[in-house]
Amino acid sequence: MIGERTLTLLGARAIAVTREVGGIALMTGQVLRALLPPRLDGRELVRNLHRMGNRSLPIVALTAFFAGGLMVVQSAPFVKRLGATSLAGWAAGYAVLREIGPILIGLMFSGRVGANNTAELGTMTVTEQLDGLRALAIDPIRYLIVPRVLAMLIMLTALTIIGDLVALVGAAVVAYLVLDIDWRTMYFSFADNLTPHDFFHGVYKSVAFGAAIALTSCYFGVTVKGGAVGVGRAVNAAVVAAAVSIMLLDFFITYATA
Template sequence: MAGNFLAAVGASVLNLCAEVGGILMLLFRVLICLLPPRFDLDETWRNLHKMGVRSVPIIVLTAFFTGGIMVIQAAVFVKKFGATSLVGWGAGYAVFREIGPMLLGLMFSGRVGSNNTAELGTMVVTEQIDGLRALSIDPVRYLIVPRVLSMIVMLFLLTILGDVVAIVGAALFGTVLADVSLASFWVSFSQNVHVADVTHGLIKAAVFGFIVALTSCHFGITVKGGAVGVGRAVNNAVVAAALGIVLSDYLLTYALP
């Protein structure tokens, strides 16, 4: 009984080490392709469009209501203590530094990361990756590097867009639910939120994009076992990305100003 338990724990640890090792190996190979940059521009452009432009509606929707939720939660206390001058600052601070990059990162992982894993996994199962290799094309250079770059750039840009929309949402919800005028919201926001708050969140967004990219690509290109394997890989990629986002968020919150 105890032996079985230990064996299961050992197998899980070995499996975890293998996955982390695989991700680090992939990172190494991506870096080799980037120094100096040698990757496919057409494929990068296609991914920027697919991952970024097509994510705009869901990001806008998420961000708008995220800003609103921040104000809904605060509205009770704002009314109780008459702290209307803090609403703009509270919403901006929370959205820019934490809620914006975190929620958008998770949303991005669910929409783009899972799609990426499924796409790469299907390419493995249908021998498209072998097809590329048979044509002397390095799949890392042709498929992975453009995806990694696109995800980093696009999550960064989408977070900027999301931040703006979330603040607009917070201002509108504040006006309707907490009787905070737009002018009061703007004064509170502009006087208390600093550039460092914005950059703090944007650095996080870039790191989250990198994490989503690496995990989704790793689990995609290591798929084994047909359609069932693709499903398992998508699941693993989403879980790993979420874990990576939460852990790195914790570390970055300490490390960044």
């Protein structure tokens, strides 16, 4: 009996997950369709670019600076033991550009912007604002969702690029303070060992992470049921879905491009 009950629960959960994945895929199709031809509300796009990107910059820069420094601190014992100061920049830069930068900034962006987006759309859903748009013959996908998806894609990519640069500065500062490695050595360690491919590898990931965060946060926002409690549940589901998506995408992109 216990086995049957467990199987029933597993089956119900699998159906629920499949339904949600299907819903997100359907929304992706609707967003792509709304972009052909692109008819955007420019003001709504600019408003979202500003509040999602500009306001995230300070926290992203702070996190990236210390993440870059952290890479140097972690590698310091080995650099000292082996005397491999010329590789300190490479170690920190490689990890930051390809993995730590996109993942860390993606997760922060999901927690700050994605969760906020789900809560906002969820509140609009339970207060009938989306129905209000439809009643005025305005497509909520085109008017509300597409500008948010584009803003998140553009801004996460931009923030990742900025964050990468700040992280490299952080690594250089910490290397100077902790390992007494001068700026020139760190610069040449970055320049000689890192390739544009390392940089773009992270940028590709940030585009994919941006799409995942945007689509999951919008989907869970517009499918809220059950008032304020439902909004809370949706935010939770969106953050979890975005985090899982980021990790899965990271694995598959790394594996495919290795």
